[in-house]
Amino acid sequence: MERSGQSTRSPLGDEAPGLRRDPPGRSACGPGTSGHLGRAGCASYIAGRPGGPVYRLSIAMMTILVTSACEIPPRFVQESGEIDGFLARRAYRSACVGLTASDESLREYTAEKLAEYPHIKAATDCVCEALYDADAGTFDAAVATGxxxxxxxxxxxxxxxxLxxxxxxxxxxADLVRVLGGMDAKGAYDALASLVRSDPLPSVRAMAAGAVRPSPAAIPLLIEALQLDDEAQVRAAAATALADRKDDxxxxxxTTAAASDPDGGVRGAALRAAVSLKLSQTDDMVCRAMLEDPDERVRLAAVQSWKGTKRKRALDCLDRRMKAExxxxxxxxxxxxxxxxxPSDRAALMLCDNIGIWVRRYVHGKVAYEIEGADIVRAQNNRDWERSYACVAAAIRxxxxxxxxxxxxxxxxxxLGGKASTPLCPGMRRN
Incomplete structure (x- = not known):
């Protein structure tokens, strides 16, 4: 009778073909010897036997394959928690059902989560199919937004x-361009870049200009659009897209567009871009636009660019703007x-000192609260309430x-706790 562990017979009782009987006391990879498998063979043997890394990897792969093969996806999914549960169990095809939900937010969430599994073919395939249906000529903006x-x-x-x-x-x-531009992928930028120059729809060209902003290769296209496009909305979008690009x-x-573009919207967008570049000539550009540009969009851009400033040069110009109609x-x-x-105390004093001028110039014909940009006392009170009584008293005088x-x-x-007359004006009712 053969010793246990030394038999080379198969479970059916036959000699297992190709197996070599080890002499008593020796194994294929026994200690102190390379065994008849050799060193490389021993390494493969150890890796592949139960508990070895190759064995564990093969078991993991088999588990995924078996799970996928046995997975029966649900007919519909209603909540994001279901998607999380499917993904936790590696039920990728079940998670994909969320891409067909009637709820746009659920489709968006599902796409976002499935995109986190680039190594899972089933996840990639179903997202790809949901994005664009070439037969129907439709795309899913919710999936793309995800x-x-x-x-x-x-x-x-x-x-x-x-496209x-x-x-x-x-x-x-235009919506397609928007959602494609939302992806931070080179393939998306490359697909959109040509639209800046060639698409017949101004809205699409403008959307594409904003979408390709992160791509350095798009700078020449954006400059061309800013200088040559016939549509103001495209030029304005190009100017906005060029913000923060400090290139000669x-x-x-x-700077040329901010000074001379025929459309105020473009000049305003270019001015904002110039401010973002922090050029040496920016202050002069902003002040000149604030005081002289005939288009309110440009003056608005100029004023807003100095929000919260405490610099003397900026406050000087803002004071001139306050005193001018x-x-x-x-x-x-x-x-x-x-x-x-x-945060400047001078800015607080400017609000206080200009109350009289402001009210004489703008508060007439109806109550101040119905006139846009007329409620200067409220602005002063919000900024420096401790001086409000003195500021209003001085204005009344x-x-x-x-x-x-x-x-x-x-x-x-x-x-504010004082006494003053409040005459009843036309259209007012006495309380």
Whole structure:
């Protein structure tokens, strides 16, 4: 009878073919010897036997394969928690069902989560299929939105062909550009770059200009669009996209557009971009635009660019803007907000000292609260309430106000604990 452990017979009783009987006391990879397998053979033997790394890896792969083969996806998914549960159990095909949900937010969430598994083919395939249906000529904006910030070129390449689909047009095409541009993938930028120059729709060209902003290779295209595109919205989008790009060609294009583009929206966008570049000439550009540009969009951009400033040069220009008449209520409101955000005591005093001028100039015809950018006392009070009583009292002493101006200042004085008349003006009702 053979000793236990030395038999080379199969479970059926036959000699196992190809196996070599080890002499008593020796094994194929016994201690102190390389065995008849040799050193390389021993390493393979140890790795592949139960508990070895190759064995464990093969078991893991088999588990995934068996799980996938036995997985029966549900007909529908209703909650994001279900997606998390499927992914925790590696039930990727079940998680993919979330991409067909009627709830857009659930489709977006599902795409975001599945994109985190680039090594799982089933996950990649179902996201790719959900992004764009070439047969139907449709794309799923919710699924694409779920990929915002994704670096996955493979998924970008699934959506990019939709740009060539003539059935996707108008607002849908602009939306396609938006969601594709939301992906932080080179493939997405490359697909969008040519649209800046060639797409017939201005809205698409403008959207594409904003979408390719992170791509350095797009700078020449953006400069060309800023200088040559016939549509103002495209030029403005290009100017915005060039912000923070401190390059000689960019600086020249931006400063030229800020000074001379025929459209105020483009000049305003270019001015904001110039401010972001922190050029030596920026202060002069901003002050000149604030005081002289005929388009309120440019003056607004100039005023907002100095929000919260405490620099003397900026405050000097803002003070000149406060004392000069401003017909735009939007710009007036921005002026009050900009000075109110400044930590400078001088900015607080500017709000106080200009109450009289402001109320005489803008508060007439109706109550101040109905006039955009007219409520200067509120701005002063929010910034420096301890001085409010003195500021309003000084303004009342100046006189020269309309009935509505006297009513406005009188109510503020009463609210601050003082006494003042509050005349009843046309259209007002006595309480």
């Amino acid at each position: 990929l915002a910030g994704s670096h996955r070129d493979d998924l970008a390449s699934c959506l990019a062909p939709a 060539d689909d003539e059935r996707i047009e108008g607002d849908d095409r 060609a960019v600086i020249e294009a931006i 401003e017909e735009s209520g939007t710009v007036r409101a921005a002026l009050l907000e900009t000075l109110g955000a400044s 100046q006189g020269g106000y309309s009935c509505y101006g006297r009513n406005y200042l009188g109510h503020w004085m009463r609210d």
